[in-house]
Amino acid sequence: MTIVREVKPSDDAKPSNVVSYYTPEQPIPAGTFIPPEDNPNQQPPGLFKPIQIGNMTIQNRVGVSPMCIFSADSQFEATPFHLVHYGSIAVRGPGIVIVESTAVSPEGGLSPHDLGLWNDNQAEKLRPIVDFIHSQSQKCAIQLCHAGRKASGQPLFLHLEQLADESVGGWPESVVGPSPIEFRPNGNLVRPRELTTSEIKRIVQDFGKAAKRAVDIGFDAVEIHGAHGYLINQFCSELSNQRTDEYGGSFENRIRFALEVIDEVKKSINNESIPIFLSVCASDNSLDKKGWVVEDTMKLVDHVIGHGVQLLDISSGGNCYNSISRSRLNDDHTLPPHVEIARKVKRHVGNKAVVACVGKLERDPVFTNKCIEDGDFDLALIGTPFLKNPGTVWNIADQLGVRWMRYRFSLS
Structure with missing residues (x-):
């Protein structure tokens, strides 16, 4: 007796068509909640529910915050280190990876080892990172920045607030700001030269050109850095802006630079499918009456949403050397540092924008999920x-009891 076995084609691990080398196609992004077969109606916890940001959807609510790693080469270009760094995170399931603060102008870097995006060569060195992340069916954004008076510093793993002079690739003679006010009186950073109106217009255009390069190489979103005491933050706060022209004085004048940057980025991108994020310094965390406070932020976010910002990345501090810990300013000292302020912003804006919060949120996933x-x-x-x-x-998934996330890997 002959037994005839039906022969069926074997399953095949299809390659991704995004990159030139072999990596398996990921039809479902890692980090996606899938209900178990014995409970198909099970709902995911809040942190693992998809969210739409503009026209972009991500599979969960855990994102990678932009972090400076001070590892670019002397041309402010990405290296294979950056591919390994971001790639190793992206394959493991965050909803979105935001690439670190990237300078839009030659004088705008935090350090001589920041990434830059003011020329096409710098953009092309970032492309392999974007392509790899997309080959894993994941999303990525880039944070665009001008450091203003805090530019030309040493990488933080070497020194905190130490000037990088010409001997190590710094540019102390080119450091600029809204006003000639140094970050720390008698400190190690230089007193900036006050920007002229024409220079301000040029930097606005630099933001737009960098945003276009970012989109051209495939980034899914662009974040404008308006926090941590960098140039946009410096213009907004009276502690660092004592101008008497159209960019200083009144609240409307001090936020003018931020709005012009947003408008230029939006115009340069010219693509409604690419959301614009803005990192916001919600407070200078200062006891000085001239400091930026939460009430200023509430007015600012109304303006920026009207100009096209779709995600608000809430942070605070960094614009004055003697700021107070955010936790000391919270009404509830048990909260992570920015939860209370993010909550206020969210209640204010409602569904008009996505609100992101930062600051030690991984320490208690149950609380963050709530x-x-x-x-x-x-x-x-x-x-x-x-x-x-x-x-x-x-x-985080393990601590929330999520056992049916889609992972790329399994244990043998």
């Missing part, structure tokens, strides 16, 4: 834990 489910904010941006463990999303 914040998401209660509508306190929409997206948890986590930074340094991903440096310690690229699989931080997996750890």
Whole structure:
């Protein structure tokens, strides 16, 4: 008796068509919640529900916050290190990876080892990173920045607030700001030269050109850095802006630079499918009456949403050397540093914008998940834990009892 076995084609691991080398196609992004077969109606916890940002959808509410790693070469270009760094995180399931602060102008870097995006060569060195992330069916954004008076510093792993002079590739003679006010009186950073109106217009255009380069090489979103005491933040706050022209004085004048940057980025991108993010310094965390406060932020966010910003990345501090810890300013000292302020912003803007929160959110995933489910904010941006463990999303899933996430890897 002959037994005839029906022969069927074997399953095939299809290659991704995004990159030239072999990597398996990922039809479902890692980090996607899939209900178990025995409970197909099971709902994911808030942190693992998809969210739409403009026309872009991401599979969960855990994002990688932009983190400066001060590892670019002397031309401010990305190296294979950056591909390994971002690629190792992206394959393990965050909803979006935001690439670190990237200078839009030659004088705008935080350090001589920042990434830059003011020329096409710098853009092309970033392309392999974007392509790899897309080959894993994941999303990525880039944070565009001008450091203003805090430019030309040493990488923070060498020194905190130490000037990088010409001997190490710095540019102290080219450091600029809204006003000639140094970050720390008698400190190690230089007193900036006050920007002229024409120079301000040029930097606005630099933001737009960098945004276009970012989109041209495939980034899914662009974040404008308006926090941490860098140039946009410097213009907004009276602590660093004492101009008497159309960019200083009144609240409307001080936010003018920020709005012009947003408008230029939007015009340069010219693509409604690419959302614009803005990192916001919600407060200078200063006791000085001239400092930027939460009430200023509430007015600012109304303006920026009207100009096309779709995600608000809430942070604080960094614009004055003697700022107070955010936790000391919170009404509830048990909260992570920015939860209370993100909650206020979210209640103010409602569904007009996505609100992201930062600051030690990984320490208590159950609490962070409750914040998401209660509508306190929409997206948890986590930074340094991903440096310690690229699989931080997996750890959060485990602590929330999520066992049916889609992973690329399995244990043998």
